[in-house]
Amino acid sequence: MRDGLKDIQAQVRNYVLAMEGLFGAAHNMTFLFAPLSGETAKQLKLSLCRVAVQDAMIRGLTEYLEAPLKAVLDFCDGIDLLAKQRGQLLLDYDHHKRKHEAARRESGKGGDMEDEVKARSTKLNASIDNLKDCTTQILAQVAALSKVEPQLKESLFKGLSACQVFYCQASLSAFETDFVESTDMRDYVMSLQSTTTTLENSMPLPPLGEHVAFLRNALASAAAEVRGEGKLGYVYGRPLSDLEEPPPLLLECIGFLDANGLYVPGLFRVPGSTEKIQQLKSTFDAGEHVEFDERIHDVHEVATLLKMYFRELPEPVVPTAFYHPMLEASDLPEFVETVRVLVAQLPEINRTCVRLLFAFLLRVSLLSAENLMTTENLGIVFAPNLLRAPNATEINVMDLQPCINLVKRIIECAEEIFPGLWKGYPVAASQG
Incomplete structure (x- = not known):
């Protein structure tokens, strides 16, 4: 082939x-x-x-x-x-x-x-x-x-x-x-x-x-x-520019994973059941509400749903226009200040979704001794889902490691980069 x-x-x-x-x-x-x-x-x-x-x-x-x-x-x-x-x-x-x-x-x-x-x-x-x-x-x-x-x-x-x-x-x-x-x-x-x-x-x-x-x-x-998912759905594949606030899927996934997944080894790296993931995805795309229950829903299935959401955005959550400026900031001594300015220039809905995600990833990384997901591992998982060069379908192979390093550093400096990091975070106990 x-x-x-x-x-x-x-x-x-x-x-x-x-x-x-x-x-x-x-x-x-x-x-x-x-x-x-x-x-x-x-x-x-x-x-x-x-x-x-x-x-x-x-x-x-x-x-x-x-x-x-x-x-x-x-x-x-x-x-x-x-x-x-x-x-x-x-x-x-x-x-x-x-x-x-x-x-x-x-x-x-x-x-x-x-x-x-x-x-x-x-x-x-x-x-x-x-x-x-x-x-x-x-x-x-x-x-x-x-x-x-x-x-x-x-x-x-x-x-x-x-x-x-x-x-x-x-x-x-x-x-x-x-x-x-x-x-x-x-x-x-x-x-x-x-x-x-x-x-x-x-x-x-x-x-x-x-x-x-x-x-x-x-x-x-x-x-x-062709995959049998119909046209771009109500949630998956829908441009962020169509939204005024974060989709319920994002808040539901983060809330569930924060409550049930922070201590689970291999979070985001261990796959869930493909059949169950597609069923949940179809439910969200039909506009139906899903209330996750730890007795029914597997942590790895929900983690995969969250990754898929960002991967299937037609324009990545970090818009392609910011791809090169973000990468260039990675090696600057003023990394935090530069990325903070770039984040402030993102469309409001993108900025909110990025902030909520990195707030959660910060919490995951703080428990890496339990879940094995260090900032490096989280960068490996999320860089391809968050970043894409202009006129490309995915990260350039030559840029993969710099993109991983960028995501890693943003997680580590999240509280400095995102003002009001915990605003609207779905688990109140995590604030502070």
Whole structure:
């Protein structure tokens, strides 16, 4: 499957190169309108080819063609990483299967191995659930690629339209600036004005970045639909910008985990039952209230629900515009002051959700001797769910460790970074 994805990537990249070659050739054309002669033609060639073709058409290429293609390529890279992860999960499954079978054989010989068999069985079942979940994600995302083909074609068409519109706009500007008094150009100027107006009215272009975000959301929505989760739900996958206050899911999960999970080893690292997690997720997405009960709900299932919520946000809780400034702050002596300023610039709903999460993660880390979740381990778990570079589907592999370090340091300095850290925290006893 990875080979097939690489073929897709190669085809798309070849298309980008072909488009660059096409516009490079256009840049070298002597003139793009009807032939003219003399000094006027010479000046037009110098002015229009430089201003209109090089700047305008290449701008259309990079902003309206290359960017959406990169979004799809990033999505393909994400599938490739999932495939590698699945390979590791297969090895884990084989390992736990052998250990489980060995424990059962020893138990059959009369040894006191009941607890060992149960422990091995639990780990084996967890590895099976992880493998199933990863496989489901891969199949869903591969299917999503074909489902969004119309949107991709539309985006590419808009890219070609953008090149044409930008060219006419820049050309008209060049005419009006350099040849405003040239009587022999009057007909060309009038014709170009008419063409430019027609194009602008018939091919309205989306704001920069909007069409890329639309494409990324279409991919996420298609993948969710293939997984049987329907369209982006009432809670999961819903942009934070749609909300005025933190979703009940966030408060319910933090409250339950604070009360029942702080002393549980491997919190956030041990998976819960995939079937039960999907049932709970569907309930939340249907807009129904869920009141967690420690007699019914497993800590690891609720922890997974919380991670999934942040992972499936179409725009991460730390918006992509803050990705590089946040990473750059990690190595600064003024780390706390810099991050505090950046956090203050987040949209209010994002700032509230981030504050509540890091308040909880701070409490988890303070009991790491019991739950084994140090700030480093929490960074490993949450960095991929909270941070994403612009026009990417996940953290750049090269940025993974810096992102982990960033989350780690924010947890450690949470009380200094977030004013009123415990405001609205769902467990009153934790305040202070």
